[in-house]
Amino acid sequence: EPEVTQTPSHQVTQMGQEVILRCVPISNHLYFYWYRQILGQKVEFLVSFYNNEISEKSEIFDDQFSVERPDGSNFTLKIRSTKLEDSAMYFCASSDNPDNGGETDTQYFGPGTRLTVL
């Protein structure tokens, strides 16, 4: 069964450093998302991406964050200058074209990348 993959599973970085979190969405999906979960808290929406541009972003997704689909398979989240409060689990998700019917437009999540900022 196709699945979303994310690398690395755990990233440790120093405050102020740039990090890039990588995701490979399910291959025929068109919509891509990033969420984060601070330890012990709820999952929060960061950004959605479709047709090579951001569709929606939350207040959390400030100028320090950016997303990119550099090729036909990867979807990345970059944090330019990490802060301590960026420490969280970051989840990538993808969903299909809703015109395909059924539940194909359900968001399926990757296993997450745990980011630790020291």
Place this chain on the structure above:
Amino acid sequence: AQKVTQAQTEISVVEKEDVTLDCVYETRDTTYYLFWYKQPPSGELVFLIRRNSFDEQNEISGRYSWNFQKSTSSFNFTTTASQVVDSAVYFCALSEGLTGANSKLTFGKGITLSVRP
């Protein structure tokens, strides 16, 4: 603005007990989707079910069932004869709009279910 409330934070049951996880949502849209996701100790988010606002039919899948009631804005999840493998954090989520695609999910805070042998 959309909001999901999971008032229960932690529930502990003994194997074979039935348990219901509550979810109450708020939205101004007439068209929306409701979801349940499971987060086992390994951390990934596993999709369980989705319902659209036009479909109030209850769903049963093996030991799991979901009760959607628009009148009370609730979408509750019941596990019958619970097992240790059901131990996880369960999240209820809501998305607004005509489709689930390209719509952000708003999650509740999650309910930690512990099933003891």
